[in-house]
Amino acid sequence: MNEPMKAEWPLYEVFVRGKRGLNHVHVGSLHAADDQMALRHARDVYTRRNEGVSLWVVRSVDITASSPDEKDPLFSPSGDKVYRHPTFYDIPDNVPHM
């Protein structure tokens, strides 16, 4: 080949569900040529210390993210509304898991 390959594999985001975890947790990213390869790379890179029982991979470009510029209008308004937490109720002693 005269010209070196310049094309990079697309980036994927990796989510792992731990043995006792309820939800998949974002653990990092990796490069892969396609979805199946991404799943196997995720297994090799992110579950080699016996961390997981389930994997999700998603192309990074398919994630729509909020912009740091929008931080204030999106998140600041909830900063002073502590009453949205249900912490002002007296919970009877015989109600578990609260």
Add this chain to the structure above:
Amino acid sequence: MADIHTHESDVHDSTYAGLLVNDAHWAFGTDFEDPLAGVDTTVPDGVDPAALAAYCLMLGDDALVLSQRLAEWCSRAPDLEEDIALANMSLDLLGQARLLLARAAAADPDMVPELPDGSPVPPEDRLAFFRDDRHFRNVRLAEVPNGDFAEAVVKVLLFSSWRLALLERLAASRDAVLAAVAAKGVKELAYHRDFAGRWFLTLARGTEESRRRLIAALDGLWPLWPELFESHAVEQVVAEAGIGVDPAEVAAEVEVVLEQVFAASQIDRPTRGALAGVQGLKGRDGRHTEALSRMLAEMQVVARAHPRGQW
């Protein structure tokens, strides 16, 4: 391990926090298993311990030597993800080798090299690091130098397809230790074969250059393929005793697997003949290619310089 918490609990925490225990445990893993927990280690009735040991040495050396070759890929693979994948497979095989060499040493302590009195080196390490190439019983496919990534893919495909078939049968061994090691290895090798099979297909259907390299790699390693299915006298003895597998018995089913990979990849089965032995003696007899002694020199040098070393 103590619970790891990533943040201070606080009154506004989510109610899910208690259910998750903590959100860092995925990073460390839990519930590691000892593959030999509760396994009966006595040699079964009617089995020659020396034959059992010799057989364990064969399977253990196959794994040890290929493990070392795959470890040589570390930091040299085409990308980070493949680098880790190859290292993972190397470690799987090293784990199998450790159990098998320990089993060999337990069945026949006479085969373990002598070290100075008081040396803390365990028997499986003595076998790994203090034997010369002529005492290794691995097939020669495991020892040949690495070459390019296509050669790694082809070598792992050939080796794992063969060894997976062996271990699937070995899981029914009358020897409880061999059966347990095989049951553990089957899961590992199933992944190795999947990895190599997918890459074989990818390289075959990739660019002109990747296909050219794949065909060259397959052609180059093919002369080492028939040796994998030749039954050695030791393998025949342990197969008859119900503790081992005669590799000739798995040849047909492994060929079916390879034919499927070749067909999907539109690759012709190579035609080159088998690599001859030395006066008919091959890897299982301790007659190896020159590459093994060079590999062992590097692998063993530190351990041999410190025969009383504790690692």
